[in-house]
Amino acid sequence: MHPGKVMNLQFTENTDTATFLPRQVADSIPFSSDKLPEIYSEFSVKPGSMEAEEMENTIKECESPGIKGEEKYCATSLESMIDFTNSKLGKNVLAISTEVDGQTKMQKYTIKTGVKKMAGDKSVVCHKQNYAYAVFYCHATKSTRAYTVPLVGDDGTKAKAVAVCHTDTSAWNPKHMAFQVLNVKPGTVPVCHFLPQDHVVWVSTN
Structure with missing residues (x-):
């Protein structure tokens, strides 16, 4: 992530525009793979449809165990996301996301000066999932560093991208896409990636 570095990038935005439900409402609705018929009925989703499959996959992903060293949680409301973040990072936190000023097409982006490392080596990263309402994985x-990276595209599009670097990948699945792309093995080198626009990184401001 050095100034002047040029990369082919496209910052995708999830087409799922579902928003959070109030916590009281979200908590009153089942969120479990053994309650799928009830969930489908609640949201008038047809069993066997693509939407039903996406919702089932999201729930199963949320129910699966995390990898070694990972504390995972699926937030079904903004309040629950903040509570989880506070429990891991403390009360003084900042939420950052990738911001793109222009079209999100594939093009060459150049890193400008001003790359900034966010405080601490621990963060909470939340990824938007496909569901009937907003759910974030x-x-x-630990051993995770977050950066804000100023970028400019060939067409003049400006972006303030969020990059996350994982310095310890020893517990990752050896078949993880990152290892295939980089042609490296788990635990050998840090793995860094940019986040899509609708993902959120929480960092401590202490």
Whole structure:
């Protein structure tokens, strides 16, 4: 992430525009794979449809165990996301996301000066999932560093991208896409990636 570095990037935005439900409402609705018929009925989703499959996959992903060293949680309301974040990072936190000023097409982006490392080596990263209402898969991992990276595209598009670097990948699945792309093995080198626009990184401001 050095100034002047040029990369082919496209910052995708999830087409799922579902918003959070109030916590009281979200907590009153089942969120479990053994309650799928009830959930489908609640949201008038047809069993066997693509939407039903996406919702089932989201729930199963949330129910699966995390990898070693990962504390995971699926937030079904903004309040629950903040509570999980506070429990891992303390009360003084900041939420950052990738911001793109222009079209999100594939093009060459150049890193400008001003790359900034966020405080601490622990963060909570929350990824938007496909569901009937907003659900974020959040996970807290140690040995993780977050950066804000100013970028400019060939067409003049400006972006303030959020990059996350995982310095310990020893517990990751050896078949993880990152290892295939980089042609490296788990635990050998840090793995860094940019986050899509609708993902959120929480960092401590202490």
